[in-house]
Amino acid sequence: TQTTRPQRMLAAVQKNATRGDPRSVVKAIDQFCRQKEWAMNVGDEKGCILDSVVTEVNPATVLELGTYCGYSTVRIASLLPSNAKLITLEFNPDYAAIARQVIAWAGLEDKVQLVEGASGDWIPKMKEKFGIETFDLVFLDHWKDRYLPDTKLMEECGLLRKGSILLADNVICPGTPDYLEYIRNSPRYKSQYFKSHLEYTKVEDGLEKSVFLG
C-alpha cells in the first residue's frame, strides 16, 4: 500500500540522520525536501531566523502551534537550556505519530511534550494541564486563519507576559492578513518582519516577530 509523504520523510531521517544528533535530522529533512519532495517545514532559510530568535530569547517555556513532522520542533528544542519545556500542538494524528518518531530520533523527547488536538481547545487548558504560567516564546505555524483568534485567546488566558515573543511563519505565503493587520496596529505589540522565502522555493515569505508589551 502507498506510503504518505510524512512516512517517506521519516524513512529519510532514519536512513540518513544519526540518532541523537538533531542537526543531522534537520539536514536529512531539508535534503529530502529539496531533492525528493517539497513539504511544509519551516525550512533551512527561515529556520536560521527561527534559530536566531530562539537563541536570543533563550526561553524556559515554548509553545509551538502546528508540529507537522517535527522539523521546527527539533530546531527549537535543540537550542533550549536543559530545564526548558517545549509544548507542541498537532491536530492531525498521522502527523503527530511521525513527529514523535522524528523527535525521538533526534534524542529530544525529554524536552518536548507533543499534544494532539486543536489549538483552540488546548490553549485554555495550558495552565491547569501543564502547570504553565506564561510562555516566553510562541511559534505559530498552524492553520493560517487560527493565528489571530489563538493570539487573542492566549491574551485572554493570561498566557503572555510583558516581553513574551510571538514568532509567526507564513505571514506572506500562504499569508495571514488579519493576524498581520492586528499585530502591527495593536499598541500591545511591537512587531518586526523578517523577509525570507517560502521553504525550498524562491517565492517570498517571511516571519513576523512580535513582542507582547503587557
Ligand SMILES: Nc1ncnc2c1ncn2CCCCCNC(=O)c1cc(-c2ccc(F)cc2)cc(O)c1O
Ligand atoms: N493544534 C492545531 N490546532 C489547529 N490547527 C492545527 C493544529 N495543528 C495543525 N493544525 C493544522 C495546520 C495544518 C498545516 C498548517 N501549515 C500550513 O498550512 C502551511 C502551508 C504552506 C504552504 C505554502 C504554499 C503552498 F502552495 C502550500 C502550502 C507552508 C507552510 O509553511 C505552512 O505552515
Ligand SMILES: [Mg+2]
Ligand atoms: Mg509554516
